[in-house]
Amino acid sequence: MQDYSSVIEFIRETFHTPEAFIPLHEPRFLGNEKKYLEECIDSTFVSSVGKFVDRFEEMVTEFTGTNKAVVCVNGTNALHLALQLSNVRPDDEVITQPLTFIATGNAISYCGASPVFVDVDRDTLGLSPQKLEEWLEENVDMRNGKAEVKNNEAQPYNKSTGRRIAACVPMHTFGHPCRIDKIVEVCNRYNIKVVEDAAESLGSYYKNQHTGTFADIGVLSFNGNKTITTGGGGMLLFKDKAMGEYAKHLTTQAKMPHKWEFRHDHIGYNYRMPNINAALGCAQMEQLPKFLKVKRELAKRYDRFFSSSSFNSVFVNEPSHSNSNYWLNAILLNNKEEREHFLEQTNEAGVMTRPVWELMNTLPMFRKCEKGDLSNAEWLADRLVNIPSSVIL
Ligand SMILES: *Cc1c(COP(=O)(O)O)cnc(C)c1O
Numbered sequence: 001m002q003d004y005s006s007v008i009e010f011i012r013e014t015f016h017t018p019e020a021f022i023p024l025h026e027p028r029f030l031g032n033e034k035k036y037l038e039e040c041i042d043s044t045f046v047s048s049v050g051k052f053v054d055r056f057e058e059m060v061t062e063f064t065g066t067n068k069a070v071v072c073v074n075g076t077n078a079l080h081l082a083l084q085l086s087n088v089r090p091d092d093e094v095i096t097q098p099l100t101f102i103a104t105g106n107a108i109s110y111c112g113a114s115p116v117f118v119d120v121d122r123d124t125l126g127l128s129p130q131k132l133e134e135w136l137e138e139n140v141d142m143r144n145g146k147a148e149v150k151n152n153e154a155q156p157y158n159k160s161t162g163r164r165i166a167a168c169v170p171m172h173t174f175g176h177p178c179r180i181d182k183i184v185e186v187c188n189r190y191n192i193k194v195v196e197d198a199a200e201s202l203g204s205y206y207k208n209q210h211t212g213t214f215a216d217i218g219v220l221s222f223n224g225n226k227t228i229t230t231g232g233g234g235m236l237l238f239k240d241k242a243m244g245e246y247a248k249h250l251t252t253q254a255k256m257p258h259k260w261e262f263r264h265d266h267i268g269y270n271y272r273m274p275n276i277n278a279a280l281g282c283a284q285m286e287q288l289p290k291f292l293k294v295k296r297e298l299a300k301r302y303d304r305f306f307s308s309s310s311f312n313s314v315f316v317n318e319p320s321h322s323n324s325n326y327w328l329n330a331i332l333l334n335n336k337e338e339r340e341h342f343l344e345q346t347n348e349a350g351v352m353t354r355p356v357w358e359l360m361n362t363l364p365m366f367r368k369c370e371k372g373d374l375s376n377a378e379w380l381a382d383r384l385v386n387i388p389s390s391v392i393l
Contacts, residue, residue, distance in 0.1 A: 050275030068244025075221025126178020175327035
């Protein structure tokens with residue numbers, strides 16, 4: 001059995017933590033967090049309205065270069081709303097990758113739609129445009145269908161299930177950008193709406209453009225384990241400002257603006273982020289550039305260590321044409337057996353490591369869903385392990 005004590009030693013040294021437990025990713029509150037929270041509480045505007053909500057949206061708009069940003073209670077409901085706005089309806093199908101966090105599949109299910117799993121690329125860990133194109137070529141018919149689809153253009157239908165393919169949700173795994181430009185191009189050709197799950201990739205760029213801004217709608221998450229946190233939170237990014245404004249209306253119970261009347265013009269949601277969470281978000285956004293710099297240095301240090309060590313493990317570097325936020329660092333072990341040994345030894349020693357998520361297509365609720373050849377995802381699932389990635393103090 002391979003002995004991983006030198007890895008454990010290296011990680012303990014890197015995090016200046018000789019004995020205590022080292023988590024995978026913990027938040028850092030090093031700036032104005034307490035000040036803004038206090039301001040928020042003093043103002044009494046802790047709930048669904050307040051200046052921090054607007055400021056947080058403005059900060060993210062500016063940082064990502066999107067046209068409109070709308071805060072949500074979390075990333076999962078942001079994904080749900082994004083799919084609703086993309087016209088995903090009951091009995092539709094939505095293409096996504098099997099290698100993703102469960103939220104992607106859950107949001108598709110909330111719309112009454114079923115996921116279709118298409119393989120990832122080994123270098124990006126994200127949806128493969130080539131595999132996507134192959135799957136569509138083989139499995140899809142273009143025809144005129146559902147009346148509720150407003151334009152008269154032909155829609156893609158799955159030949160074997162007869163269901164409409166309404167949308168595609170690629171995901172930027174661990175913050176590493178997938179080939180999103182190519183994915184959008186393929187989907188456009190098939191009249192498929194793209195929702196970019198950029199929950200893990202705030203601060204990641206593909207071809208110098210921020211992830212989450214390639215598709216019509218992108219989604220970010222500010223959960224406690226993400227690069228920055230609002231406790232819980234999410235954000236929708238829109239190309240089309242008007243659609244963003246409509247989304248904002250839907251997240252606030254679709255209430256018509258009026259000083260005293262309660263009038264609602266649509267089935268809406270209570271999905272808006274409270275001002276107290278946004279206060280935390282503003283303070284975290286101020287620190288994001290520093291966090292990204294420190295995370296990049298940590299990734300470089302890991303890369304140097306694993307490329308010079310005697311193990312055959314490979315550090316997962318950012319793919320070409322991209323600049324990754326290195327949200328969660330990952331290594332590839334040689335096989336599943338080595339992976340198990342690595343997980344056992346590190347966790348036993350109080351250094352948290354974790355295998356990648358179980359592939360979505362193997363979970364009981366998605367086992368019967370449509371899928372293509374998933375050989376890359378299967379290969380990665382046996383070998384990928386996340387290693388501690390918090391911003392080092
Ligand atoms: C974190 C995450 C989400 C959203 O999660 P929330 O906890 O609801 O904010 C969605 N998709 C992926 C891939 C994620 O990692």
